[in-house]
Amino acid sequence: MVLGRVIGRVWSTVKNSSLTGQRFLLVQPLTPELNNTGKPLICLDSVGAGAGELVYWCGGREASFSFLPVEVPADRTIVAIIDELSVARDKKN
């Protein structure tokens, strides 16, 4: 699972019938220090995340498990909204 921040939304009317009612959010992946890393990605939302929120998502086939027993074609799903993050820093840095 990977940390990210919700930075936008993608709207789609015509979509695969198994995606009906699902929300697509644009997520910027982050490092544990909350710096941007990599390109923004599209994730499905299973927790009601909103703009600017810190979240983590699950990738791969497991991403569709959030929606079981419905089979949803998702390869990335936001599975949690982060309340608090504490990262132990290496003393050398």
Add this chain to the structure above:
Amino acid sequence: MLLARVIGTVVATRKDPRLEGKKLLVLRLVSPEGKDESGYLVSVDTVSAGNREVVIVVAGSSARMAEGCKDTPVDSSIVGIVDTVSLDEAGKGG
């Protein structure tokens, strides 16, 4: 899931029988701003996307979960046609 633009079609006569009747499209990956990025994909179309349209692509084993792709040898499916992408102010800097 990825954003991509339809740039062409693929025609294959000899293929796995489970792929018969499936439309295959060539896609170019695009950024949320709509700019072309490096990388191409061949995906199965489940939403009747047209040329130059921006679409949502699901990759990996989840691609098989799309309606119409059950138990087919597919690792990339087009599952939506994008109407709009809205990017927050905070996201534009990154």
